[in-house]
Amino acid sequence: MPWLAAAFLVTALLYASVGFGGGSTYAALLALSGLDYRILPLIALACNIVVVAGSSVRFARAGVTPWRGALTVTALAAPAALLGGLTPIGEGLFFSLLGASLLLTGATMLLPVREALEGEPAKLARFMPVIAAPMGYLAGLVGIGGGILLAPLLHLMRWNNARSIAATASFFILVNSLFGLAGQLLKRGPEAFAGALYESLPLLIAVAIGGQIGSLMALKLLPPRWIRWLTAALVSLVGIRLLLGA
Numbered sequence: 001m002p003w004l005a006a007a008f009l010v011t012a013l014l015y016a017s018v019g020f021g022g023g024s025t026y027a028a029l030l031a032l033s034g035l036d037y038r039i040l041p042l043i044a045l046a047c048n049i050v051v052v053a054g055s056s057v058r059f060a061r062a063g064v065t066p067w068r069g070a071l072t073v074t075a076l077a078a079p080a081a082l083l084g085g086l087t088p089i090g091e092g093l094f095f096s097l098l099g100a101s102l103l104l105t106g107a108t109m110l111l112p113v114r115e116a117l118e119g120e121p122a123k124l125a126r127f128m129p130v131i132a133a134p135m136g137y138l139a140g141l142v143g144i145g146g147g148i149l150l151a152p153l154l155h156l157m158r159w160n161n162a163r164s165i166a167a168t169a170s171f172f173i174l175v176n177s178l179f180g181l182a183g184q185l186l187k188r189g190p191e192a193f194a195g196a197l198y199e200s201l202p203l204l205i206a207v208a209i210g211g212q213i214g215s216l217m218a219l220k221l222l223p224p225r226w227i228r229w230l231t232a233a234l235v236s237l238v239g240i241r242l243l244l245g246a
Contacts, residue, residue, distance in 0.1 A: 004033055005206040012051050012210030014230075019055065019151070019166035021048035021173045022207070023144035024105045027098055028238040037094050041085070041143025041184050042193050043200045048145045048177040050204055051211035052170050058215060059167035066160055070168040074175050076129045077136030077146065081176040084140025085183020095242050098142045101149075102239025108152040109232035125157040132172070140180030145173030 007029050015022035027044040031037065059065045089097075132150055139146035147169035154165045185193050197204075 004029060005202045008047065008203045009206040009210035012047070012207035013214035015148075016051055016055060016211040016214030019169055020148045021052040021145045021170075021177065023048040023139075023173070023177065024098075024102055024148060025235055025238070026203075026207075027143045028102055028235065028242065031095065031098060031242060032238065037091050038188065039192060039196045041141075042181065042188065042196045043203065044143035045145075045177045045181040045184065046197065046200070047204060047207045048173060049181070050208050052145065052147075052174045052177070054211060055170045055215045056167075056174050059163075059170055064163045065167040065171060066164045069160065069164075070171045073128050073132050073150070073168060074172050076133040077139075077172065078175045078179040080133045080136035081140035081146070081179040082183040084137040084142075085180040085185075086187050087137075087141055087183075088187070089141060094142060097138070099239045099242035101138060101142060101144060102235045102242065105148050106232040106236030106239065108149055109235075110229065111152040111156065125154075125159050128154070128157070128159065136176050136179070139176045140183050143180065143184075145177050147173035147176070 008026060011022045011025045011029070015025070023044050026047045027040055030040045030043060035043075056065075131153065132146075135146040135149050138144070138149075150172055151165055151169040154160065154168065155162070159165060160168070
């Protein structure tokens with residue numbers, strides 16, 4: 001458990017510094033630790049909520065959250081996350097989907113990020129709520145927030161400036177994680193969550209500390225681009241390992 005808590009702390013610090021929760025990497029680390037795959041989404045989603053709750057509040061207080069757009073994008077994704085949490089899934093398919101989502105996560109983190117809004121939004125930007133719905137379903141199904149997949153699309157469609165997109169992704173992750181966790185609770189029962197919560201308390205403390213450090217420092221020790229590349233390499237390697245073992 002000590003090595004896992006340390007890995008969770010570093011993951012939360014890295015992801016919070018670039019505006020995400022880290023759910024995909026938490027899920028992968030838990031999978032590699034040999035945890036029962038049925039309990040894995042409960043812990044990963046709970047850790048996600050701990051990390052992004054603070055950043056969502058900070059973005060809101062700073063007045064950078066585009067509430068109309070953020071609520072619109074999340075409106076269809078959140079019910080889909082609940083449905084994903086409720087969906088029964090076999091172990092092989094679970095690890096295949098998790099591995100594939102990690103590879104997709106790694107690919108999206110390599111996409112360029114524009115700091116400012118350049119030009120008019122792309123025509124597909126208006127369909128983002130519909131596009132976000134499958135991300136919400138995947139989030140609830142395998143225990144990730146989905147924001148790390150959403151944000152690059154928002155950048156590519158010139159949906160808004162970088163800070164507003166980060167704020168939207170943080171809110172998206174928070175709401176999806178809450179709905180996905182609710183679905184998992186309905187499927188597994190509160191007893192399973194209580195047991196998982198007790199066993200994972202050191203991990204929740206670790207991500208709370210790491211998330212706060214990451215969001216406050218914004219990791220000025222390394223350029224954000226380097227952090228994204230390192231994280232992309234890490235999650236891609238883990239994704240490949242999970243797919244090979246699925």
